[in-house]
Amino acid sequence: MIVVLLGYMGSGKSTVGKQLAKELNLKFYDLDSLIETHQKMMVRDIFEEHGEIFFRKLESQVLQNTLKTKNEMILALGGGTPCYANNMELLKRPGVTSIYLRLSVSELVERLFLERESRPLIKNIPEAELPEFIGKHLFERNMFYNQSDFVVDCNSKEVATVVEEIKNLL
Ligand code: S3P
Secondary structure (H helix, E strand, O other), X not given: OEEEEEOOXXXXXXXXXXXXXXXXXXXXXXXXXXXXXXXXXXXXXXXHHHOHHHHHHXXXXXXXXXXXXXXXXXXXXXXXXXXXXXXXHHOOXXXXXXXXXXXXXXXXXXXXXXXXXXXXXXXXXXXXXXXXXXXHHHHHHHHHHOOOOEEEEOOOOOHHHHHHHHHHHO
8 A cells, every 4th residue: 555645845744644654554755855865965955956847857756766666655745746747647546545635825834934944945935925925836736736536634633633534534
């Protein structure tokens, strides 16, 4: 079984994924960490030194390779992964269950403001402009995210509740 978690930055993909993997006794992988290991560089440095297009190509290659070489895992994608190359199509094959962890713009703003330093796409956006930026960005990305097998509403929910809901879907 391969379960892929997707959603905007800050939606809890890694936190939920780790807990879900523990409870299902499966291995957990985070695509950003797999990219960092492969490139021996932090994601934010890859963005800074090589630019976003380079990162997106690498991201797609590492995703393909991970889906090819591992068949039992929980995988957390990066926020943009489903929206580039043919990444969303790769998730539509049998044996892969994709789950969109959905959060409202206001909850995302609240979570991301505190962590913006480590997020290359939002770190230079002034606080006052963050709701509009995230709102627009999410609007564009939703058409990819909504192609997931399941959507889990995560607003005001504890990690344990989200994990329970996902287990009931599998
Ligand atoms: C990105 C999200 C990040 C990381 C990169 C780009 C995005 O992952 O892949 O900074 O385009 O939304 P997280 O969603 O794990 O923060």
